[in-house]
Amino acid sequence: MKRKICVVGIGPGSAEEMTLRAARALEAADVIAGYGVYNELVRPLYPDKEYIETPMRREADRCRMAIDAAVSGKTVALISSGDAGVYGMAGLMLEMTEGMEDIEVEVVPGVTAALSGGALLGAPLGHDFAVISLSDALTPWEDIEKRLRLCAQAGLCMAIYNPASHRRPDYLARACDILLETLPGGTACGAAAHIARDGETARVMTLRQLRDFPADMFTTVFVGNANTRVIGGRLVTPRGYKSKETRE
Amino acid sequence: MKRKICVVGIGPGSAEEMTLRAARALEAADVIAGYGVYNELVRPLYPDKEYIETPMRREADRCRMAIDAAVSGKTVALISSGDAGVYGMAGLMLEMTEGMEDIEVEVVPGVTAALSGGALLGAPLGHDFAVISLSDALTPWEDIEKRLRLCAQAGLCMAIYNPASHRRPDYLARACDILLETLPGGTACGAAAHIARDGETARVMTLRQLRDFPADMFTTVFVGNANTRVIGGRLVTPRGYKSKETRE
Numbered sequence: 001m002k003r004k005i006c007v008v009g010i011g012p013g014s015a016e017e018m019t020l021r022a023a024r025a026l027e028a029a030d031v032i033a034g035y036g037v038y039n040e041l042v043r044p045l046y047p048d049k050e051y052i053e054t055p056m057r058r059e060a061d062r063c064r065m066a067i068d069a070a071v072s073g074k075t076v077a078l079i080s081s082g083d084a085g086v087y088g089m090a091g092l093m094l095e096m097t098e099g100m101e102d103i104e105v106e107v108v109p110g111v112t113a114a115l116s117g118g119a120l121l122g123a124p125l126g127h128d129f130a131v132i133s134l135s136d137a138l139t140p141w142e143d144i145e146k147r148l149r150l151c152a153q154a155g156l157c158m159a160i161y162n163p164a165s166h167r168r169p170d171y172l173a174r175a176c177d178i179l180l181e182t183l184p185g186g187t188a189c190g191a192a193a194h195i196a197r198d199g200e201t202a203r204v205m206t207l208r209q210l211r212d213f214p215a216d217m218f219t220t221v222f223v224g225n226a227n228t229r230v231i232g233g234r235l236v237t238p239r240g241y242k243s244k245e246t247r248e
Numbered sequence: 249m250k251r252k253i254c255v256v257g258i259g260p261g262s263a264e265e266m267t268l269r270a271a272r273a274l275e276a277a278d279v280i281a282g283y284g285v286y287n288e289l290v291r292p293l294y295p296d297k298e299y300i301e302t303p304m305r306r307e308a309d310r311c312r313m314a315i316d317a318a319v320s321g322k323t324v325a326l327i328s329s330g331d332a333g334v335y336g337m338a339g340l341m342l343e344m345t346e347g348m349e350d351i352e353v354e355v356v357p358g359v360t361a362a363l364s365g366g367a368l369l370g371a372p373l374g375h376d377f378a379v380i381s382l383s384d385a386l387t388p389w390e391d392i393e394k395r396l397r398l399c400a401q402a403g404l405c406m407a408i409y410n411p412a413s414h415r416r417p418d419y420l421a422r423a424c425d426i427l428l429e430t431l432p433g434g435t436a437c438g439a440a441a442h443i444a445r446d447g448e449t450a451r452v453m454t455l456r457q458l459r460d461f462p463a464d465m466f467t468t469v470f471v472g473n474a475n476t477r478v479i480g481g482r483l484v485t486p487r488g489y490k491s492k493e494t495r496e
Contacts, residue, residue: 009363016269019259019359023268083359085366087487091374094484105482107367111267111331111357115257118333119355126339127387128395130378130404138488139375147376147402154398155391156378234353236342239335240386 003070003103006077007093009084009110013041013197017116022108029077033066038081041197050074057137059089063096070103082112087133087161113220114159117192120202122234124190124222129157134164134171148175152182157228157237160221163191172221176211179223183207188224190235191215204235251318251351254325255341257332257358261289261445265364270356277325281314286329289445298322305385307337311344318351331360335381335409361468362407365440368450370482372438372470377405382412382419396423400430405476405485408469411439412462420469424459427471431455436472438483439463452483 006025011017026032026046032039033052043051052069054062063078070076080088090107097103118125130151134144151158163172179187185208192202193216205213207223215221228237254273259265274280274294280287281300291299300317302310311326318324328336338355345351366373378399382392399406411420427435433456440450441464453461455471463469476485 017267019265019267021264083363085371085373091371091484094479098479109359109363109367115331115357119357123333123339128380132376150398150402154395231342231346236339
């Protein structure tokens with residue numbers, strides 16, 4: 001019999017930012033597997049489920065436990081905060097079930113922090129943009145540096161994930177120093193933290209100020225392009241409609 | 249009295265891919281303003297609302313009519329497909345209400361096609377990625393070319409929006425030719441069309457095949473990085489967990 005594992009993006013944190021499809025996948029599950037912080041976000045909504053939990057950096061163990069539960073006949077939802085695919089668990093689960101003909105993996109998308117944090121700040125990603133993680137746990141720092149440098153040269157807006165952690169307190173400053181090689185210090189930037197959770201904050205600032213901003217692992221950082229500006233306290237990257245209309 | 253306009257990302261198309269927050273914003277609205285195709289997606293769910301509609305390229309008119317409705321005392325939801333901020337209406341509405349002290353603009357995020365199309369294909373955006381539109385209606389083609397070239401050099405995965413239209417039948421081929429200067433022809437790619445709507449399709453292919461793929465304006469295209477591979481027919485960009493584990 002074919003077993004199904006749903007990898008579900010639960011959005012930024014609150015029940016109302018979840019899609020109906022994600023909510024239905026959790027409702028239908030016998031077992032919910034996730035990182036502790038994310039399990040605690042959904043547990044109040046689905047208190048009667050069985051929960052599987054492993055710490056950060058034990059993602060492969062988490063997948064293995066989810067697969068075992070599915071093989072034993074249980075319906076499993078493996079959750080990621082934000083989207084299931086953007087630095088989420090969908091790819092790893094697809095890798096780990098490779099060749100298992102009797103397991104079907106369904107990926108349920110969700111609102112990733114680039115979108116939820118962007119909405120909170122205004123519309124910083126209104127034109128072409130890049131999403132880059134500063135975590136070098138799984139990516140060489142040289143690759144991250146190169147990406148930041150080329151994206152700045154390309155004039156892309158950026159959403160920067162994992163800007164800092166206890167182990168990497170200075171990574172955001174290092175990243176900003178690279179961006180400042182190309183972008184003016186006055187470039188409009190922003191930071192959103194604890195999006196859709198207790199303690200939610202949004203701050204608009206310049207790239208120079210961002211360099212020394214005390215971001216943590218719950219912060220998502222936004223870097224504007226040359227046209228990004230602050231309108232009534234909101235960070236806005238125009239797509240060009242208004243300026244085009246003026247020209248015509 | 250303060251008037252509120254919600255700019256709402258309705259997701260890819262089906263009601264179940266909408267967030268609960270987006271559904272509540274539409275439910276609370278007297279007036280729903282949007283492009284015709286998107287209005288028709290939500291009208292069956294909210295048949296009793298007043299609808300404001302303008303054609304494509306009349307986005308500023310649409311905003312103006314939405315603002316007029318809000319000023320007249322109505323609760324207004326301005327909708328974008330996907331996310332409200334990613335090539336959506338949030339930025340334009342924030343620009344057009346600049347200085348209007350009695351209008352508050354709330355941005356409600358949604359699942360953009362990079363995420364919904366990615367989930368349909370597997371997990372192509374599992375590592376750093378860029379979102380680039382090939383529409384040169386509001387952006388010089390030279391800028392688009394430069395972004396494609398630099399993103400390929402940066403090793404970013406890509407989600408490409410607006411890959412073609414009646415007016416621009418050869419733009420995807422032109423874009424692929426630029427990418428092929430840097431990336432191997434065998435790079436794993438994909439295309440998703442009519443996501444979460446009637447006629448939904450997902451296709452996995454190589455970059456060389458993508459060059460001649462008949463994309464249209466309802467297609468979102470995905471380009472992998474050097475590690476992206478096809479697993480059981482799904483497009484997967486590993487983040488590195490599995491390979492890391494093997495190394496340890």
